[in-house]
Amino acid sequence: MIQVKWKSIIIYVLVLLLGISAALVLYFYQVFYKSHHFLPGVRIATINVGGYDQNGAADLLAAEFDYLSDTGISFNYRDYQYDTRLGDLVDSPDPRKIIVDVWEQERHRNLFSKVFNLDGAEAIEYPVKITYDAQKLKNMGSDWKEHLESECLNARLEIDPVKGLVVIPAKKGIQVDIQPTLAALPGEWQPAENINIKIAVQEIEPRIKESDLHGMGEISSFSTWYNPSQTDRxxxxxxxxxxxxxxxxxxxxxxSFNKTVGPRLPEGGYRDAMVIVGDKFEQGLAGGICQVSSTLYNACLLAGLKITERHNHNLAVAYVPLGQDATVSYGTQDFCFQNNLGDPIYIWSQAGNGKVTMRIYGKLKYKQSIQVSHIVDQVIDFKEIRETKEDLPPGTTKIEQNGSPGYVVRSFRTFFGNDGNIVRQEQLARDNYRPLNRLVYVGPAESSQPGGEPPETEDPTHTSPEENEGGNAAEDGSDVELRG
Incomplete structure (x- = not known):
């Protein structure tokens, strides 16, 4: 009897345990898999959504986003302040999409975590990242730049009619560093007091400071002349x-002249001016630049500087003496010199009213008595070329291009001592200038006209050749002033 009784008790207990287990399984199934509400402790963007269904959680989240969007943000640097709202900078979040994504993540959360957090003691966080509107950030950055940025200004020399040589102080530049500033913005949606962010800037130090220019004086100067009526040139x-x-x-x-002046392109403001291509005049970009490089070349010669790269034109130019020109062409031909003096030098340049002037400033102890000269070893006569031009009146001619001779020239630089005697002399270069042929256009033959040469007519628009940047050019007569 006792044995039967124990068997009954055991069976009863087993049935009871199975019932309880089944109830628990059913309960957890309903709670974790069939429930339409978030479990306790679930927080989205720091908002507790435990016990809410998806619709309720979405409404709760939307209200929170509206509240957080009013969070004030102040960007400041010194006395400048830029005020905005978080909502003015972000892409509006979609609460319902966020809820659906979190709900799916909750379905796959560890069962152990779910069972032992039914009281919600532990916060199950689902942060929501803030997505900023790139265009809005760009517009804000542009406002900062407009109000804060300033150009770095090197100290410079100016010539005052009364005071003489005056040093103008340098000024630091300010450049806004946008990315580090934006990195301080919040990355996730969460409650916050008004946000204050310091705008990151970089101070650009001037390369030339006042101390660099004190005690400087003019050690050489050179000027050339041009025709100001040729407006593009x-x-x-x-x-x-x-x-x-x-x-x-x-x-x-x-x-380096090319590095300092930069590419001569229309985007940089350079214009077409008359140049020689082959033996004819055509419009070409940046005509006249070689007069600037040639003027600087001569100022450098008179300052005693070491010339490291210089090229002569193919044709003789008139704004400097033979052998004293320096043609440049960006990417192929440059004019370069090395400052072989013991201290910095400073270039002051000016163009206006038909005159280009280059002055070299440095410590006056480097000022020397220097003379530049040349010897013409050979003069090469030009030829006259006649071409028939059908649109000219029969029996007439037009001078399209005046001729000029070619030369073989040696140039020299002579250094003199304080007593006027020659200290040393150096040959700078031996240059070859080809002749520019005279080009005459001839009208078609006129059968009724008696024999003899047709009369010549001159087109005044082609009597002033211009220089091109590549070194294949010649110009009309110009006065030259040498000082050094």
Whole structure:
């Protein structure tokens, strides 16, 4: 009897345990898999959504986003302040999409975590990243730049009619560093007091400081002349001259004309001016630049600087003596010199009213008595070329291009001592200039006209050749002033 009783008890207990287990399984199934509500402790963007269904959680989240969007943000640097709202900078979040994504993640959350957090004691966080509107950030950055950025200004020299040589102080530049500033913005949606962010800036130190220019004086000067009525060419000359002005060259540094002036492109403001291509005049970009480089070349010669690269034109030009020109062509031919003096030098340049002037400033102890000269070894006569031009009146001629001779020239630089005697002399170059042939257009033959040469007519628009940047050019007569 006792044995039967124990068997009954055991069976009863087993049935009871199975019932309880089944109930628990059913309960957890309903709670974890069939429930339409978030479990306790679930937080989305720090908002507790435990016990809410998806619709309720979405409404709760939407209200929270509206509240957080009003969070004030102040960007500041010194006295400048830019105020905005978080909502003005972000892409509006979609609460319902966020809820669906979190619901799916909850379905796959560890069962152990779910069972032991039914009281919600542990927060199950689902942060929501903030997505910023790129265009809005860009517009905000542009406002910062407009109000805060300033150009770095090197110290420079100016000539005052009364005070003489005056040093104009340098000024630091300010450049806004946008990315580090934006990195301080919140990355996730969460409650916050008004946000204050300091705008990151970089201070650009000037390369030339006042101390670099104190005690400087003019150690050489050279000027050339041009025709100011040729407006496009004059514009190019002035543009390149401005690019050179206030250039500082440190002791031992090599100066490059092309690097300093930069590419001569329409985007940079350069214009077409008359140039020679072959033996004919055509419009070409940046005509006149070589007058600027040639003027600087002569100023450098008179300052005693070491010339490291220089090229002569194919044709003789008139704004400098033979053998004293320096043609440039961006990417192929450059004019370079090395500052072989023991201290920095400073280039002051100016163009206007038909005159280009280059002055080299440095410590006055480097001022020398220097003379540049040349010897013509050979003169090469030009030829006259006649071409028939059908649109000319029969029996007439037009001078399209005046001729000029070619030369073989040696140039020299002579250094004199304080007593006027020659200290040393060096040959600078031996240059070959080809002749520019005279080009005459001839009208078609006129059968009724008696024999003899047709009369010549001259087109005044082609009597003033221009220089091109590549070195294949000649110009009309110009006065030259040498000082050094």
């Amino acid at each position: 004059s514009h190019n000359v002035a543009l390149a001259t401005r690019a050179l002005n206030t250039t500082m060259v440190a002791a031992g540094e090599v100066f």
